[in-house]
Each structure stands twice: as C-alpha cells, then as structure tokens.
Amino acid sequence: MNLVVGATPHSHWHRLQPLLAHAGLHSPDETPLQHWQQQIAAGKNARTAHAELLAACRQPAVIDMSESPDQLREWLAVDEEIQLLLFYASPEREIAAAMREGHTPAAALEAWLSLTEALLSLYRQHRQRVILIAVAEAANSPNLFLNTLSTHTKLNVGPWGGPVEPLAPVEQDTATLMAAYHLIADANISALCDELEACSIPVTEPRAHVQLDHNLIWGRAQAQLQEHQDTLQALEASEQRLAASHQEHQGTLQELEASEQRLAASHQEHQGTLQALEACEQRLAEVSPPPHQAGAAAGDETELLLQQLYDAQAEIERCHREHRHTLGQELSAVQNELQRYQSDYHEAARQLRRMTQERDALRSSVSWRITAPLRWILRPIMGASGH
Known part of the structure; x- marks a missing residue:
C-alpha cells in the first residue's frame, strides 16, 4: 500500500509527517525526487516517471x-494499490493566509476554489481510493487519524504516544474578516464548503466552527482606515505648504532680479556722469589761455570754475559710493533671504518626497488592498460625518 499526498497550499499538512512515519510510511529520498522532477520537466511520459519513482x-x-x-490523477493509473491522501485546512484560514502573502481577496478565493473543486472531483470519481481529511482535526486527534488510516488502508498502525504540533489559532485580523465575508456572501461557495466537509472523513468529535470577533476585527479595520486617511491628509497639507513656499520663493527671486536691474541702471548712470565730467574738464583745459597770456581776473575765474568742477565731481563720486554701498547691502540681504528660502524649499521638497514614498508604499501594501472593500463601504458613512 502506497499513499500519494495532495494538499491545499496553506494546509500545513507537514505537521502530520511524524504520524505518517509512525504508520510505517517512507518518504522518498531527495535524489529520486529530483530525477522525477527532471523527467516531468523534460516531457517524459508521466506514468513511466511515476512508476520509476515508486520503484x-x-x-x-x-x-x-x-x-x-x-499529477494526482496520473498517479492513480500507475498502480491500483495507490491511494490518494488529500489534506486541506479551513477555507477561512487558507484564503486569509494567501491574502497575508500579498494576494488580492479575489485571486486568493479563485485559487482556493480551483484547487478545492479539483480535489472534490478526484473524490467523486475515485471514492474508494481517495481519503479527504482536515489537517486541524488530524492534528488535534492523532490516534483517531491513525485509526482512520488503518481502516481505509491495509496498514497496521499502533497507538501514538507523542505530541503533534497543532495549528495556530485563527488570527482575528482584517484578512480573516475579508475571507469570512467572501465565503458567506456567495451561496455557491457555502455549498462547496458543505460538500467538502461532507466528503471528509471525520477524525474527531464534531465541534463548533471558530467564532470570529467581528466587532474587534471591524474596529481594527476602521482604525487602520483612519490611519490611512490621516496620512493622506498630511500629504495633501504638505503639498499645499510646498506650493505656497514655492510661490513665495518665486516672488523673492523676482524682487532680487529687480534690485539687480536697478543697481545696474544706477551704475550705468554714474558711469555716464563721470564721462561727461571728464569731457567737460578736457574742454575747459582746451579753451583756457596760457598763464602768460591771460589776465589776473581771467586766471582767477578759471581757477574758480575748475575748483567748482572738482567739487562737483567729488560729490558725484561720493553719492555713487554711498548709493552703491546701499544697493550692495540690499542685495546682500536679499541674497541671504533667498538662501534661507532655498534651504526651506529643499527641506520641504525632501519631506514631500519622503511622504510621497510613504503614500506609494501605503497604497501598494497588503493592508491597503485588503481594506479597499471597507473603504468602499465606509465612504458614505465617513462622508456623512464630515471626514
């Protein structure tokens, strides 16, 4: 008597391997298994590969x-003595575990439905050679499980005296709530669950289904949803502050450019005045007669005009220096303010990038996808309350 094990992805049936070993069942070594996988991958006839592995x-x-x-159906054709031992866990546990690994509720449910229907199809067509067992029941009642193997196979199994690692309790989280919701909402799924339970061989006394604390899970989901909304509001406020800061910096830059233009115009004006004074000085020098030809009165008048010209030139240069110093101070102050605004702008930009990354990570997280139906349900409620 040889058994071939099939199981749903999250059944954790390997916890029962000590019981199977106690029943005298031997697992193949790694080398024959690798050889079998290579043959299947190479397209070799499945029945031939199965027979070689079994040998x-x-x-x-x-x-x-x-x-x-x-490959389960092919194994039944290899040897008439082969039986299928099919394990599964509760649908809530299976679907919730797939969602915690990042699968969407729809994808997790579809995968569970496909595999469960395949296992039930095998059972319907080969009832005498298929044993369908819930892992949790076998782990909780190991001796009853071994008795079941003895009853449905030709194995002679003695009592079990060691412990078996039980399955962890069903987690009271959003994934479990969503899994239970999908299972309850569809009558076809409920009928499939009933058929799965009816086809399974009982290895323990009937027990009540796990009761989920829906209020606790709902409260956690609402708190998580509120946290997501607070994060999004903080991101929007940060974007608004950054936009206002950017607008303010634009105004400061415009003021700085205007100050630079005024300074350049003033400098150009002073350069023109100096050039005009130099030209005037040259013309006076050209029209002034030599000392031996000019009279004393003409010489005094010329000296007076030259002195007035020098005084005017000195006054213009002083005004130019003062104006340039004042403009330089204004420009320095504007530049310092601009540097401060630029520093604030870069810091706000870094904060925006960080918060945007947090928002993107939040929207791509498992919890965000899981709570999507809850947000859809709560949207009218939250809108009515003013949030």
Missing part, C-alpha cells in the same frame, strides 16, 4: 505531490 522508494511509501496537484 525507487521503500515500501510502503508516502509521496508528496502537494506542489504538483495536476
């Missing part, structure tokens, strides 16, 4: 095909 195993054998569910 390489110690008898009786238990062969793990939980990662190759499409």
